[in-house]
Amino acid sequence: MGSSNSKIKFPFSPRNSVKDHYRSVEQKVFNQNSALGDLSLDTDTNSHTDTPETYSSDEDTGGIFYRFVILHAEDDIDEAVRVQELLQNEFCIKPGIIFAEMPSGRHLLENLQDAMNGSAWTIILLTENFLSEHCCEFQAYACLFSSLTKPHKSNTVIPLRPRNTSLPLERTPLVLGALNALQEDSPGFAVQVKKIFQESSYRQQQAVWKNKKKEDVQELLEW
Numbered sequence: 001m002g003s004s005n006s007k008i009k010f011p012f013s014p015r016n017s018v019k020d021h022y023r024s025v026e027q028k029v030f031n032q033n034s035a036l037g038d039l040s041l042d043t044d045t046n047s048h049t050d051t052p053e054t055y056s057s058d059e060d061t062g063g064i065f066y067r068f069v070i071l072h073a074e075d076d077i078d079e080a081v082r083v084q085e086l087l088q089n090e091f092c093i094k095p096g097i098i099f100a101e102m103p104s105g106r107h108l109l110e111n112l113q114d115a116m117n118g119s120a121w122t123i124i125l126l127t128e129n130f131l132s133e134h135c136c137e138f139q140a141y142a143c144l145f146s147s148l149t150k151p152h153k154s155n156t157v158i159p160l161r162p163r164n165t166s167l168p169l170e171r172t173p174l175v176l177g178a179l180n181a182l183q184e185d186s187p188g189f190a191v192q193v194k195k196i197f198q199e200s201s202y203r204q205q206q207a208v209w210k211n212k213k214k215e216d217v218q219e220l221l222e223w
Contacts, residue, residue, distance in 0.1 A: 065206045066119035067197065068096045068158075071139050073129035079162055080125055083184075091190075093197050099139075112139055116146050116153075117209065120202045124159045126167040126181065140176055152208050158182060158196060 068087065072080040080098040088094040097119065102111040116122055122143045130136050140157075147153045159181035161167060166184075169177055182192055 064095060064118070065209045066095050066097045067093050067202055068121040068123050069115045069119040070096070070098045070123045070125055070160075071115070071136070071143070072099060072125040073127060073133045073136050074100075075129045075132075076125055076127050076165075079127060079164055082164075083123070083125065083160065083162055087193070087197075091193050091197070093193070108135065112142060116143055117212075120205045121156050121158055121197065122147075123182075124157065124176065126159050126161045126172060126176070127165045128167055129165070130167055131171065137173060140173070144175060152205050156201075156205075160184065 070080045070084055077098070077100050080100065084096050084098050088096055097115070099111070099115060102115055124130075124140050124143070143157045147155065147157045157179065159172075159176050159179050161181055161183050163184040182196070183189060186192070
């Protein structure tokens with residue numbers, strides 16, 4: 001608070017500032033995710049669903065309920081993409097999205113709300129860069145508040161320390177440090193991932209999301 005550093009991007013800026021390379025990677029990864037569809041891995045029964053949902057490639061992020069969204073520092077986009085691909089390709093947890101893929105030119109808070117509401121789990125990428133960007137900490141606290149006030153979002157905020165440039169526990173903000181974090185270089189990482197991303201929780205949250213969509217449409221029709 002009170003810093004005069006003009007490079008700091010506070011969450012109340014009128015636009016979501018994203019670097020040029022963000023936009024190019026954003027379009028590439030978004031097209032890939034849109035084509036993935038909802039190829040779910042039923043971790044409760046260790047089997048794939050018989051009728052996976054599919055989506056057309058021209059649907060925007062508002063038309064898909066993602067299994068996870070990764071919140072990350074602006075300088076960590078490559079690391080976020082790597083973790084995204086790890087979860088999707090090695091653990092079949094898909095589709096997933098990184099925050100840089102949210103539409104550019106929109107208010108940061110609007111994108112953050114859509115990211116949280118449109119995904120089952122919010123992964124916070126804890127790296128050295130996390131502390132250097134004030135908006136990252138704000139996003140993390142906003143997600144935690146949402147998980148506390150919405151019953152279906154309970155225990156859905158997942159801090160993750162990647163194997164590259166991981167943020168040490170002693171430098172992690174107190175609230176986030178109190179949560180059980182995924183540690184990529186831990187021997188039990190794979191077991192933790194399968195335990196957290198349960199199919200039953202995803203389906204429950206997806207149902208809430210779909211009902212809210214229907215209610216919004218009905219309100220527009222009545223208006």
